[in-house]
Amino acid sequence: MTSLAISVSGLVKTFGSTRALDGLDLSVATGEVHGFLGPNGSGKTTTIRVLLGLLRADSGAVRLLDGDPWRDAVALHRRLAYVPGDVNLWPNLTGGEAIDLLGRLRGGLDPKRRADLLDRFDLDPTKKARSYSKGNRQKVALVSALASDVDLLILDEPTSGLDPLMEALFQDCIDEWKDEGRTVLLSSHILAEIEALCDRVSIIRLGKTVETGTLADLRHLTRTSIAAETERPISGLDELPGVHDLHVEGERARFDVDTPQLDGVLRRLTEFGVRSLTSQPPTLEELFLRHYGDELAANGVDVAAGEPAGERS
Amino acid sequence: MSSLAGTGTLIRFILRRDRVRLPIWVLGIALSMMGSVASFADTYPTAADRQKRAEVLDSAMAQLFVGPGYGTDHYTFGAMTANELLPFTAIVVALMSIFLVVRHTRAEEEDGRAELVRAGVVGRHASTVATLTVVCGAQLLLALLLTFGLPASLSELSTSGSFAFAAALAGVGLVFAGVAVAVAQLTANARTALGISSMVLGATYLIRAIGDMTGTNLAWLSPFGWATEMRAYVDVRWWPLLLSAGLTIGLVAAAVRINARRDVGSGIIADRPGRPTASPLLGSPLGLAFRLQRVSLLAWSLSLFLLGLVYGSIADEAASLYEDISALDDYLARIGAADPADQYLAITLSISALIAVGYAVQSTLRARGEEAGKRAEPVLAASVSRWRWAGSHLVMALGGSVVLMFAYGLGVGVSRAISAEDLGELPRLIGAALAYTPALWVFAGFAVALFGLLPRAVGAAWALLGFVAFVGFLGPLLQLPEWVYDISPVERVPDLPVAEFAAGPLLALTLIAAALVGVGLLGFWRRDLAEA
Numbered sequence: 034m035t036s037l038a039i040s041v042s043g044l045v046k047t048f049g050s051t052r053a054l055d056g057l058d059l060s061v062a063t064g065e066v067h068g069f070l071g072p073n074g075s076g077k078t079t080t081i082r083v084l085l086g087l088l089r090a091d092s093g094a095v096r097l098l099d100g101d102p103w104r105d106a107v108a109l110h111r112r113l114a115y116v117p118g119d120v121n122l123w124p125n126l127t128g129g130e131a132i133d134l135l136g137r138l139r140g141g142l143d144p145k146r147r148a149d150l151l152d153r154f155d156l157d158p159t160k161k162a163r164s165y166s167k168g169n170r171q172k173v174a175l176v177s178a179l180a181s182d183v184d185l186l187i188l189d190e191p192t193s194g195l196d197p198l199m200e201a202l203f204q205d206c207i208d209e210w211k212d213e214g215r216t217v218l219l220s221s222h223i224l225a226e227i228e229a230l231c232d233r234v235s236i237i238r239l240g241k242t243v244e245t246g247t248l249a250d251l252r253h254l255t256r257t258s259i260a261a262e263t264e265r266p267i268s269g270l271d272e273l274p275g276v277h278d279l280h281v282e283g284e285r286a287r288f289d290v291d292t293p294q295l296d297g298v299l300r301r302l303t304e305f306g307v308r309s310l311t312s313q314p315p316t317l318e319e320l321f322l323r324h325y326g327d328e329l330a331a332n333g334v335d336v337a338a339g340e341p342a343g344e345r346s
Numbered sequence: 347m348s349s350l351a352g353t354g355t356l357i358r359f360i361l362r363r364d365r366v367r368l369p370i371w372v373l374g375i376a377l378s379m380m381g382s383v384a385s386f387a388d389t390y391p392t393a394a395d396r397q398k399r400a401e402v403l404d405s406a407m408a409q410l411f412v413g414p415g416y417g418t419d420h421y422t423f424g425a426m427t428a429n430e431l432l433p434f435t436a437i438v439v440a441l442m443s444i445f446l447v448v449r450h451t452r453a454e455e456e457d458g459r460a461e462l463v464r465a466g467v468v469g470r471h472a473s474t475v476a477t478l479t480v481v482c483g484a485q486l487l488l489a490l491l492l493t494f495g496l497p498a499s500l501s502e503l504s505t506s507g508s509f510a511f512a513a514a515l516a517g518v519g520l521v522f523a524g525v526a527v528a529v530a531q532l533t534a535n536a537r538t539a540l541g542i543s544s545m546v547l548g549a550t551y552l553i554r555a556i557g558d559m560t561g562t563n564l565a566w567l568s569p570f571g572w573a574t575e576m577r578a579y580v581d582v583r584w585w586p587l588l589l590s591a592g593l594t595i596g597l598v599a600a601a602v603r604i605n606a607r608r609d610v611g612s613g614i615i616a617d618r619p620g621r622p623t624a625s626p627l628l629g630s631p632l633g634l635a636f637r638l639q640r641v642s643l644l645a646w647s648l649s650l651f652l653l654g655l656v657y658g659s660i661a662d663e664a665a666s667l668y669e670d671i672s673a674l675d676d677y678l679a680r681i682g683a684a685d686p687a688d689q690y691l692a693i694t695l696s697i698s699a700l701i702a703v704g705y706a707v708q709s710t711l712r713a714r715g716e717e718a719g720k721r722a723e724p725v726l727a728a729s730v731s732r733w734r735w736a737g738s739h740l741v742m743a744l745g746g747s748v749v750l751m752f753a754y755g756l757g758v759g760v761s762r763a764i765s766a767e768d769l770g771e772l773p774r775l776i777g778a779a780l781a782y783t784p785a786l787w788v789f790a791g792f793a794v795a796l797f798g799l800l801p802r803a804v805g806a807a808w809a810l811l812g813f814v815a816f817v818g819f820l821g822p823l824l825q826l827p828e829w830v831y832d833i834s835p836v837e838r839v840p841d842l843p844v845a846e847f848a849a850g851p852l853l854a855l856t857l858i859a860a861a862l863v864g865v866g867l868l869g870f871w872r873r874d875l876a877e878a
Contacts, residue, residue, distance in 0.1 A: 082875070085726070086726075087726060087875040089873075106726075107730065107731045110728055111729040117723060123638065123721060125638075126620075126624075126628075129620075129622040129623050130624040133623055133628065135724055135728060137628075138631070138729060140729055159621070159622045161617060161620055163535065164535075
């Protein structure tokens with residue numbers, strides 16, 4: 034067995050005239066938690082469906098657990114569990130029945146772990162699936178996946194319906210999973226979730242991988258938006274390193290700052306007597322546009338429209 | 347009254363949402379009624395023909411489907427319309443009320459849309475009242491169309507008689523609008539509301555049928571009985587309509603009382619907790635397919651068994667009628683001369699097989715429903731091959747087809763064995779029914795082929811059934827050319843139990859079905875999963 038659980042290179046998938054995946058690369062080492070990050074519609078779910086053999090790749094090389102995900106789907110699926118982002122269940126089956134069914138179809142699940150997870154996620158298994166909320170349907174898929182004895186966990190935005198408490202619990206579960214030496218591919222558009230869990234990250238946009246590396250490698254991506262109001266007029270911020278998009282109007286200032294430079298900028302700001310200060314991490318989409326807009330434009334992608342431009346490649 | 351605020355807007359909203367659905371219900375019922383009465387003149391041209399028909403109605407089994415049989419001593423077209431069309435049409439009219447009411451009350455609440463509406467300037471009872479206004483309006487419009495449409499289709503029907511007939515139907519429609527409005531208050535789930543309302547429908551229909559069959563007053567306990575007891579066209583009485591009106595008002599009042607107290611989205615009957623773990627059966631794709639389809643298979647089998655029971659038990663009476671109807675001569679000539687009861691059994695068998703095709707198509711397309719509903723994805727992401735997953739649903743469709751035809755054959759066989767006092771009828775008629783199974787498989791195969799190759803066009807499987815039914819029922823009247831029949835798999839089956847059994851056509855049908863299934867499965871294996 035090689036040390037790569039997933040290896041994808043040059044993956045292309047088109048739907049009619051839409052190029053959903055346009056030469057995507059992804060490699061996930063055995064035993065790591067790999068973040069799969071990208072804005073909505075960037076191709077995360079399509080990639081996962083190709084990995085699961087639900088969609089057929091048009092071109093490119095795809096290996097999953099040393100097998101061909103299309104041809105060897107049945108054997109490979111015995112060794113992985115999948116949680117879709119949009120969990121649809123059979124309305125007449127109870128949550129407990131759905132958990133068991135999905136587990137058995139995968140090759141069985143651990144009853145002790147199942148009971149423990151039901152308890153921790155606070156899920157009532159006797160309720161019919163039609164009465165479950167989105168979050169509870171997601172819990173059903175999560176419990177079934179986490180109670181299975183498999184090598185690889187593929188999660189497609191698994192926490193989109195969970196409340197913060199459950200999200201924290203989910204992170205604990207993934208940590209335990211990782212401690213057992215198992216592999217996780219976690220797709221998400223929430224930067225904080227990826228930061229909390231992942232060893233390495235691949236960032237995709239418009240069906241292409243734009244960056245891969247450890248979180249430390251990608252630290253430069255994190256920039257903070259600051260809005261401040263001071264007692265005296267603000268000046269001199271533009272001379273500081275790491276400050277971007279600066280707007281100053283007398284005692285008010287709005288700007289973005291590279292996180293490593295945050296300390297120096299705040300020191301300067303306090304000199305004017307800070308009255309109010311708000312800071313927030315920028316959205317992923319903003320980050321992508323800021324960091325990769327030029328690069329994508331050079332590659333023939335019309336950034337404003339967010340669509341591939343013509344046949345140029 | 348602030349509890350009715352917004353009713354007018356909601357009425358317009360319902361009309362806008364159902365601008366296609368409502369006309370289909372109303373016009374569909376009106377036109378098929380008008381077509382039915384128009385065909386009476388061709389089928390029973392003379393008074394003697396009609397009188398023959400009236401004699402058939404004397405059998406107890408026939409009264410399951412027709413009313414108590416008023417005016418059978420002088421069986422006019424009017425009496426025929428009232429006896430033979432009223433009970434069945436009343437069921438359809440009741441279903442129209444139930445479906446429309448639940449759709450706009452409980453289903454809206456369950457999906458959370460009612461919450462959005464009620465957050466606006468909309469009173470507590472507005473949606474109930476708006477729904478009732480639209481549904482009752484549709485029922486009255488239907489009554490109006492029938493009052494003038496029936497005499498226009500068959501001049502022997504009087505306008506005043508048609509008015510009473512239409513009013514009797516509207517009475518049933520209103521009562522079941524009331525039933526549905528009240529039931530929708532009870533349960534938090536729209537499907538359960540539909541189920542309970544339909545059970546009330548079935549039970550009250552049965553009460554009417556048993557009352558008429560036994561000649562007791564039991565029918566007076568049922569809104570269907572009130573409709574037939576109006577004796578439209580024969581000896582019109584208006585006062586049973588008061589019973590319908592009274593019950594409707596009572597049901598609506600009860601619904602309003604409950605609605606005034608309960609929370610939005612909640613019901614009175616709580617959802618029963620189910621099994622916390624799956625039974626050992628539910629651990630394979632086949633187990634899942636069986637679980638998803640078992641209720642449907644049971645309901646279809648039971649219905650076909652009962653249908654067989656009824657057809658078998660009235661075979662002798664009905665056969666004597668067939669002999670005397672000149673319009674059916676062409677039809678019987680196609681089947682070939684034989685024992686009249688067998689001719690009748692052959693005709694009813696081919697009709698019933700066509701009904702069973704409905705199951706074969708529905709069951710096969712369940713796979714597509716699972717795929718489009720994104721419930722195939724988690725199964726195929728587990729260690730389940732596409733062959734096994736699609737094959738499991740196919741086992742239910744193909745195997746279920748055998749079960750259905752067996753159930754029908756059992757029903758006919760049992761009732762014939764009793765009435766003819768010949769146990770040999772049982773295997774003979776079960777065999778005849780089973781001979782239609784390969785025809786059902788061809789329809790299932792066609793549906794599989796569509797599923798595999800053109801998953802978004804699976805509706806064409808229903809279109810084929812519609813076409814074949816059209817040819818089967820209207821072909822003899824329209825005198826269609828022979829090749830049109832040849833297309834229909836059902837027509838390819840020898841007309842058992844009249845014709846000689848021939849294995850050739852059945853083998854050919856089985857091979858065609860197998861080829862279609864093969865093409866479909868191969869297509870599915872090669873294609874992407876297509877959700878939505």
